[in-house]
Each structure stands twice: as structure tokens, then as C-alpha cells.
Amino acid sequence: MEKQSKREIPQPAEPTRMLSEEELSAYQEDGAICARGLLDSETIDHMRTAIEEVIGQGSVLGAGALDLAEKGFHGDIFVWKEHDRFRDLALFSSLPRLANQILNSRRINFFYEQFFVKRAGSPVETPWHQDIPFWPVSGSEIVSFWITLDPVSRASSGLEFVRASHRWEQRYQAITPNFDPYMMDSDLPPAPDFGKERDLEPLLGWDMEPGDVLIFGPVVCHGSEGNASNSRDRRALAFRYSGDDVVFAPRHATMPLLWEHGLEPGDRLSGPLFPQVWPEVIESEIAERLDGPEPPSPKALGEFMEHLKATGFGPGGEKRSIFN
Numbered sequence: 001m002e003k004q005s006k007r008e009i010p011q012p013a014e015p016t017r018m019l020s021e022e023e024l025s026a027y028q029e030d031g032a033i034c035a036r037g038l039l040d041s042e043t044i045d046h047m048r049t050a051i052e053e054v055i056g057q058g059s060v061l062g063a064g065a066l067d068l069a070e071k072g073f074h075g076d077i078f079v080w081k082e083h084d085r086f087r088d089l090a091l092f093s094s095l096p097r098l099a100n101q102i103l104n105s106r107r108i109n110f111f112y113e114q115f116f117v118k119r120a121g122s123p124v125e126t127p128w129h130q131d132i133p134f135w136p137v138s139g140s141e142i143v144s145f146w147i148t149l150d151p152v153s154r155a156s157s158g159l160e161f162v163r164a165s166h167r168w169e170q171r172y173q174a175i176t177p178n179f180d181p182y183m184m185d186s187d188l189p190p191a192p193d194f195g196k197e198r199d200l201e202p203l204l205g206w207d208m209e210p211g212d213v214l215i216f217g218p219v220v221c222h223g224s225e226g227n228a229s230n231s232r233d234r235r236a237l238a239f240r241y242s243g244d245d246v247v248f249a250p251r252h253a254t255m256p257l258l259w260e261h262g263l264e265p266g267d268r269l270s271g272p273l274f275p276q277v278w279p280e281v282i283e284s285e286i287a288e289r290l291d292g293p294e295p296p297s298p299k300a301l302g303e304f305m306e307h308l309k310a311t312g313f314g315p316g317g318e319k320r321s322i323f324n
């Protein structure tokens with residue numbers, strides 16, 4: 001007898017539109033595009049409420065390590081594990097289908113999401129960087145969707161890119177908005193400040209309305225200014241997806257994974273921390289998450305703290321921990 005599923009798995013939402021041929025070729029050519037009107041206003045409204053709830057609650061990595069709250073900056077990662085609106089946008093929205101249009105991979109997995117909030121008047125800049133040095137993975141099939149929940153101008157905290165830098169061999173240091181010394185602990189050089197030295201390379205950027213989405217890959221160099229508006233927050237989300245060639249490759253000074261994932265080095269990203277989302281979700285990978293929020297695992301957190309200590313960042317170490 002066929003085994004009946006006990007859970008109702010939501011069906012992926014239809015995109016408001018698919019990406020056009022022009023957009024897909026501009027993505028290949030330039031390494032980043034702005035796709036207008038990709039998300040509907042209901043989704044944006046839900047995410048505005050969700051992000052304020054998440055900031056209000058605080059979290060191990062957000063309030064504990066990534067925020068610069070006194071300067072009007074808030075960030076966090078893997079919120080989808082604990083907040084249902086983030087989960088639904090990650091797993092059941094139109095994004096997986098759009099990711100497949102970009103990556104054209106046999107399977108698409110949700111990698112993780114991140115938010116970057118710059119409150120009105122926040123001077124916090126996002127230093128120029130590439131994303132791949134931040135991550136304990138290797139492979140090229142990764143795409144990020146950068147979603148703004150507020151109107152944003154290119155001149156004031158809109159994300160900018162070095163055109164065609166997705167082809168560069170050079171890799172730069174992973175520098176976070178709070179200049180986290182743990183993430184910077186590598187031999188890579190810092191990226192030039194392409195935003196200040198605007199003649200160095202051709203830059204791309206857009207004024208954006210909520211619903212417009214930036215789409216870019218793991219190597220393109222990007223950064224943003226502080227939020228010069230004194231009346232409008234700049235709340236942005238980045239949802240990232242991976243394809244078949246992306247494997248777990250743990251390295252020092254990469255983003256901590258505070259949930260157990262069961263992967264060995266070289267394994268393709270998959271399982272409960274990086275669930276498949278295309279062509280369909282796999283019930284066993286998301287079952288626990290459908291049952292309720294999953295806070296960080298004490299075991300994974302403990303292992304990361306041990307790693308910090310062993311590399312000199314722990315309590316008593318000479319370098320400051322990312323967990324203050």
C-alpha cells in the first residue's frame with residue numbers, strides 16, 4: 001500500500017512573471033541584474049512585519065554577533081529556521097522556480113537567507129566584497145535574490161556592483177558591516193573601496209521600489225553606502241539558492257552553521273539545513289521544520305565556540321570573539 005503523507009506540503013507559488021531572455025543574458029554578461037516587479041505587495045507586507053518581529057526578538061547570531069544596533073544596523077542569517085514567513089518565502093514562494101531559471105540545475109536547494117537593515121540615518125556601510133569567501137562551500141551554482149522592503153536609491157544604501165566582476169579570479173577578504181575580526185581572519189586582501197574610488201571600475205546600481213529584486217552570483221563584487229535618508233528605513237533581504245555543483249567545504253573564518261546538517265566535506269548541499277526546493281521539496285528534509293521553529297542546536301553552537309577558542313577568538317584569546 002502506498003504510504004500516505006501526514007503533512008500538507010504547500011505548493012510553490014507561481015511567479016508574478018518569469019525572467020525574460022534579455023534579463024537572463026544581462027545576468028550572464030554583467031553578473032547582476034535588477035528584475036522589476038518580481039514580488040507582489042502582499043509578500044512584501046508580510047516580510048515587513050516579519051523582519052520587525054525578528055529584530056524585536058533578537059537572536060544568537062543577530063543581536064549576539066551581527067548587529068550594530070547603536071548605529072541603526074541589524075543583520076541575521078538562517079532566520080527561516082525559526083520564523084514561518086521566512087521559511088515560506090525560502091521554500092514555497094516563486095523564488096525556487098526563478099533560481100532554476102538562473103542556475104538551470106537539475107536540483108535547486110535553499111542555501112540560506114540573510115537580512116540587512118539600515119535604519120533611517122544609519123551611517124553603516126556594507127564594505128565591498130564577494131560573497132563566496134564568506135561561505136563554507138565550494139562550487140559556482142549559487143544565486144542571490146536581494147529584496148528591498150522599502151524604496152531605495154542607488155545613492156543611498158542601494159546595493160552596487162562592479163560590472164562583470166563575476167569573471168574575476170581574484171578573491172577578497174570577507175568583511176562584514178561590523179568588521180568582524182573572525183570573518184576577516186584570512187590571507188585574502190581587502191577589496192578596494194569601489195564606491196569611493198568610482199573611476200576604478202564600471203559600476204552598476206539601481207533605484208528600486210519594493211517588489212523589484214536584484215539577482216547576482218557568488219563572485220560579483222558589491223557593496224552599499226549608509227542610509228542617508230532621515231525618514232526612511234532600508235530593510236533588505238537576501239535569499240540564496242544553490243545548484244548541483246555546490247558542496248560543503250568547511251574552512252576557518254567562514255559563516256558559522258549553528259544547526260546540525262549531517263554533511264561531510266565534499267557532500268552536495270542538501271538535508272535539513274539546505275533542503276531541496278526544486279523540482280520539488282523532499283518531505284523528510286523539511287518535516288521537522290514544518291512541525292515548528294528550530295532554534296540553533298546547542299551541539300553545533302558548542303562546536304563553533306570550541307573552534308573560536310582553538311583559533312584564538314575564544315574567551316581569554318587575544319582576538320575578539322564574534323560573540324561578544
Ligand SMILES: O=C(O)CCC(=O)C(=O)O
Binds near residue numbers: 116159223224
Ligand atoms: O544589503 C547590503 O548592504 C549587503 C547585501 C549583501 O552583501 C549580500 O546580500 O550579499
